[in-house]
Amino acid sequence: MTRPFGPEAGTAGVARGARLGVDVGKARIGLAASDPDGLVATPVETVPRVLGGEGRTADVARIAAEVxxxxxxxxxxxxxxHxxxxxxxxxxxxxxxxxxLAAAVAPVPVRVVDERMSTVAAHAQLRAAGRKTKSHRPxxxxxxxxxxxxxxxxxxxxxxxxxxxxVEAPTP
Known part of the structure; x- marks a missing residue:
């Protein structure tokens, strides 16, 4: 199966195919995915962050594998x-x-999107779902x-x- 990069397959002017969402933190990276039609985002996993690494570290490699x-x-x-x-x-x-990540997954495009308040909203949603604050970390x-x-x-x-x-992938 090939990856659809052009707009020809999308119903909203974008190519059909799963999308991944990444929340980069200092200790952990949250990963979410959508269905191929891009209708609903669902949680995938939490990846341990590798700090101070360059290039294809274990966290980048794990996300690239999911891509x-x-x-x-x-x-x-x-x-x-802010x-x-x-x-x-x-x-x-x-x-x-x-x-x-862009260098590791090319030619799949990586895009950055504003995420102000996403963690605050996530905490609120988990509380509303009845999860205790202590159980939020994982x-x-x-x-x-x-x-x-x-x-x-x-x-x-x-x-x-x-x-x-x-995001432009850095050139070696």
Missing amino acids: DERLAAVVYVGLPR LSGAEGAATQDARGFAAR VIDQAAAVIILQSALDVERAAGTRAGEL
């Missing part, structure tokens, strides 16, 4: 901006991770990744184009 397994059409990485919209250290960390990153991905899917449907900003 291959699902024949993903695009990967959305959350960009944690409420004002300004970028800080966490934003630069997410951009750096997204660039390493799944909070996945829940945030679902929110990031679902927001991107909503933009795709509304605008008929991919959400966010395309």
Whole structure:
């Protein structure tokens, strides 16, 4: 099976295919995926973060394997901006991770999308579902990744184009 990169297969002007959502944290990375039609985001797993690594670290390799397994059409990485919209250290960390991921999954496009308040919203959703705050840690990153991905899917449907900003893979 080949990956659909052009708009020819999509009903909203974007190619059909699974999408992945990534919530990059200092200790863990949440991963979510959509169905091939891009309707619903669901949690996949929490990947341990490898700090200080360059290139294809274990966390990047795990996500790249998921991209291959699902024949993903695009990967959305959350960009944690300040409420004002300004970028800080966490934003630069997410951009750096997204660039390493883009190099690992090319030619699958990686795009960064605004994720302000996704973790706060994820905590609220878990509390509303009756989960105790102590039990949030193992799944909070996945829940945030679902929110990031679902927001991107909503933009795709509304605008008929991919959400966010395309990440250029670094050249060796």
